[in-house]
Amino acid sequence: MGIIPTVACACDVAHWISNQTHGSVAFLHQQGCCQTKPDLDLVTHTLISLGRNPNLASVLLVSLGCESISLDEVADGIAQSRKPVEKIVIQKLGGASPALAEGSRLARQLVGEASKINRIEVPDSELRFGIKCGASDTTSGLASNPAIGAAADLLIEKGGSCIFGETTEFIGAEHILAQRAASPEVGRRILEIVDRMEKRAIAMGTDMRGGQPTKGNIAGGLTTIEEKSLGAIAKGGTKPIQAVYEYGDIPWGKGLFIIDSPGREPEALTALAAAGAQIILFSTGRGAPQGFPFVPVIKITANPITYQHLPDHMDLYIDITGGASHTSKKAGQTIYEEALKVASGKKTMAEITGYSTATDIYTIGPVI
Amino acid sequence: MSRLEAVVLNDRDNVATAVANLEKGAKVELKIGERTFTTELKSSISLGHKFSLRHINKGSPIIKYGEIMGTATKTIEPGEHIHIHNVVSARGRGDLSKEGI
Numbered sequence: 361m362g363i364i365p366t367v368a369c370a371c372d373v374a375h376w377i378s379n380q381t382h383g384s385v386a387f388l389h390q391q392g393c394c395q396t397k398p399d400l401d402l403v404t405h406t407l408i409s410l411g412r413n414p415n416l417a418s419v420l421l422v423s424l425g426c427e428s429i430s431l432d433e434v435a436d437g438i439a440q441s442r443k444p445v446e447k448i449v450i451q452k453l454g455g456a457s458p459a460l461a462e463g464s465r466l467a468r469q470l471v472g473e474a475s476k477i478n479r480i481e482v483p484d485s486e487l488r489f490g491i492k493c494g495a496s497d498t499t500s501g502l503a504s505n506p507a508i509g510a511a512a513d514l515l516i517e518k519g520g521s522c523i524f525g526e527t528t529e530f531i532g533a534e535h536i537l538a539q540r541a542a543s544p545e546v547g548r549r550i551l552e553i554v555d556r557m558e559k560r561a562i563a564m565g566t567d568m569r570g571g572q573p574t575k576g577n578i579a580g581g582l583t584t585i586e587e588k589s590l591g592a593i594a595k596g597g598t599k600p601i602q603a604v605y606e607y608g609d610i611p612w613g614k615g616l617f618i619i620d621s622p623g624r625e626p627e628a629l630t631a632l633a634a635a636g637a638q639i640i641l642f643s644t645g646r647g648a649p650q651g652f653p654f655v656p657v658i659k660i661t662a663n664p665i666t667y668q669h670l671p672d673h674m675d676l677y678i679d680i681t682g683g684a685s686h687t688s689k690k691a692g693q694t695i696y697e698e699a700l701k702v703a704s705g706k707k708t709m710a711e712i713t714g715y716s717t718a719t720d721i722y723t724i725g726p727v728i
Numbered sequence: 729m730s731r732l733e734a735v736v737l738n739d740r741d742n743v744a745t746a747v748a749n750l751e752k753g754a755k756v757e758l759k760i761g762e763r764t765f766t767t768e769l770k771s772s773i774s775l776g777h778k779f780s781l782r783h784i785n786k787g788s789p790i791i792k793y794g795e796i797m798g799t800a801t802k803t804i805e806p807g808e809h810i811h812i813h814n815v816v817s818a819r820g821r822g823d824l825s826k827e828g829i
Contacts, residue, residue, distance in 0.1 A: 369779070498775065498776035501744055502735060502737070502747065502776070503735075506737060506793075532817070533795070534761075536795045536796075562764040578811075578812060580776045580809070581745065581746075581774065581775070581776030581777035581778065582776075583778070583797070583798060583810065583811050583812055583815050583817075584797050584798040584815060584816075584817035584818075586795070586796070586797040586798060586815055586817060586818065587792055587793075587797040587798065590792065590795055590797060593793075594737075596794055660786060668751055680735075680747045681732045681735050681747060682735060683735060683737055684732070684735035684738055684759065685738050685739050685741075685759075685760065685761065686759045686760070686761060686762075688737075
């Protein structure tokens, strides 16, 4: 049962309600007001998509009352998925305490109803993996990314879907990715989103292409930006890219999709959840700790030190040779089977540790 | 069974990447598909660094992950270290990112 504030100012109440109501989780963010229209539209769109994520049985929206985002628009958008949606408005109820009381009352009802839902068996093709890499090191490009790519290929072969983003990491290899597009139009879109992301950085005086690979990367063995980006892209597997979607979109159909998103975890994980991922496969080298409130994140590393040193945050260890052409299929199978277990109820370390408040929604323009 | 010291990520690759610090002269066993073969290193190769699997002419592509990751700026022999001293990126060529699809 998901508790989603429509604006940053409602986050505390949303958080408190989730603390009071076991079986509910809050998605927190810092957006929803004093932004330009394109960003308000993006936030609205993303909130609706988040509410529609299949892992949420029902949603309680928490509004402050004077924010720019339209509570009704978000509620109606989520309600189209036919799940129950309730709303509370803090200013109308009289502030934090009455909002906590009323919100908790509604949340308890929703959790009670959700708890009656029985597990049923569904085919693998119903699964949608979100795929991310973060805190990467040499082991990511060599092993954990290709192994996750093999798991992605497996799901697609079984008729499921996979989504990856982090447009920034395509830079230098976007032409290669474009060649894997299902059509020339999709290829064009891949180049377009990379160009757009790059131009935003240039407008702020940052050359994202010229400084890559970094000195540290070079010392670690990366020779060209193509190589670095290929190592990142490897996590998406080898299947044709069916379509490129915008941030906050829910891809339609099956296969491999790209969502335009930045690489930063708070925004990137949100994009995958908004896109309807029920599980996120997260490749990490140095040990990224983040989970996501209502999508289990499976942390996969090929760095043995990270795996041993950060047990609160790691789920699966892949041998450093796990990305090699003769073993990646087997490593991919291991990851895939873990994903099936998680889909069937096994908890990930991020869920058990409860590490899920560093979330946000991507915006492009200025705060005003 | 000996532990693999280097990996080949795709059967089309002409480079392998060291997954341990390897010494000059080491005979590194590699698996490509069903085949196993050995390359003798012409220099020491650090973890994460690449060495060539075969003779690569100057101007030919360096292939990793099954894709072109750069171009050889010198002729390269099997077992040689492959890095910024003998590879150039194609990224400076803006035309490549706008054509070809």
